[in-house]
Amino acid sequence: MSEMKKIKNLKEFSTSADRFEGANLLCPGCAHSIIVREVLNATNDDLVLSASTGCLEVCTAVYPYTSWDASWIHIGFENGSTAVAGAEAMYKALKNKGRLKQPDRNPKFVSFAGDGASYDIGFQWISGCMERGHNMMHVVLDNEVYANTGGQRSSSTPIGSSTTTAPAGRVSYGEKKNKKDMVSIMASHHIPYSAQVSPNKWKDMVKKIQHGFSVDGPVFINAVSPCTTEWKFDPKDTMLLADLSTDSLVFPLYEIIDGRELNITYRPKNVVPVEEYLAAQGRFKHLFKDEYKHLIKEWQDRVDDNWSYLQRREEARV
Numbered sequence: 001m002s003e004m005k006k007i008k009n010l011k012e013f014s015t016s017a018d019r020f021e022g023a024n025l026l027c028p029g030c031a032h033s034i035i036v037r038e039v040l041n042a043t044n045d046d047l048v049l050s051a052s053t054g055c056l057e058v059c060t061a062v063y064p065y066t067s068w069d070a071s072w073i074h075i076g077f078e079n080g081s082t083a084v085a086g087a088e089a090m091y092k093a094l095k096n097k098g099r100l101k102q103p104d105r106n107p108k109f110v111s112f113a114g115d116g117a118s119y120d121i122g123f124q125w126i127s128g129c130m131e132r133g134h135n136m137m138h139v140v141l142d143n144e145v146y147a148n149t150g151g152q153r154s155s156s157t158p159i160g161s162s163t164t165t166a167p168a169g170r171v172s173y174g175e176k177k178n179k180k181d182m183v184s185i186m187a188s189h190h191i192p193y194s195a196q197v198s199p200n201k202w203k204d205m206v207k208k209i210q211h212g213f214s215v216d217g218p219v220f221i222n223a224v225s226p227c228t229t230e231w232k233f234d235p236k237d238t239m240l241l242a243d244l245s246t247d248s249l250v251f252p253l254y255e256i257i258d259g260r261e262l263n264i265t266y267r268p269k270n271v272v273p274v275e276e277y278l279a280a281q282g283r284f285k286h287l288f289k290d291e292y293k294h295l296i297k298e299w300q301d302r303v304d305d306n307w308s309y310l311q312r313r314e315e316a317r318v
């Protein structure tokens, strides 16, 4: 039987058994590694993991080295989620047939992928896993860009961001579309649990991950992952960026249970203006020029509107 891991404090949490080692080739200040450690350290159970192609995978598994001290697979951009779902289905079948030597070990099945691999290229495979009801968790490391291949826009890139395929310049303010709402889309598969998390709010993250591991069925987690290289900020400021993202409500923290019941899990005491979040990143630098300044107000209006929508949904209990 699995038992919920008890965590006393951050020191104990961050120094507890590590199945994702410190040595890797991620950029200094990359939030991917912090998120992965927070997810893996939330449980003592055995783990079966996958990583789709992207920064996490290429920087942690350079043959003959690996940062992963757990069962881990990389097979492709699209099918990281299906690989884990396949392992989960096989485990269930062997258990049902009584062919497991230790049937009480309760492994957790987790796929990690970037927003490019999740919002775009792996989208239909993740949707299939959610719809088929696999007992697995998909975690998006959402840095809002295809970072590993040089910073191309994805359908998670927010409006006004300058990317290599949607660069800001004399004729453009960068990305023209709004970010896709993946948490809502995944929740609409009527899965038991979906949530948005951020590495700075580690207790909130651990609670949600543990909740996710305790349910029977698919779980979708969207984790904001500040990327020093593509968001363009100093590597020492990763947590500052995560703080700005949650405290400006650009990345509100909430969960959706059984595809319907929405709970907001963090209400900042002092809400930071969106302008501060944008000003802290080079990818939005051009928005502060006179010709694009109106976009900052549009950003704030959109964030306010979304926050009010989330609150109304929470209140309505629908």
Ligand SMILES: Cc1ncc(C[n+]2csc(CCOP(=O)(O)OP(=O)(O)O)c2C)c(N)n1
Binding pocket: 053, 054, 055, 056, 077, 078, 113, 114, 115, 116, 117, 118, 121, 141, 143, 145, 146, 147, 148, 149, 154
């Ligand atoms: C089907 C397919 N298309 C494109 C690529 C090339 N590719 C490798 S990594 C990558 C970017 C990954 O972006 P994302 O999933 O957002 O992860 P990040 O690197 O940002 O963490 C791309 C496009 C590929 N490996 N497979």
Ligand code: SF4
Binding pocket: 025, 026, 027, 029, 030, 031, 032, 055, 059, 143, 147, 148, 226, 227, 228, 229, 230
């Ligand atoms: S490019 Fe961004 S996501 Fe990739 S390793 Fe560097 S900081 Fe991390």
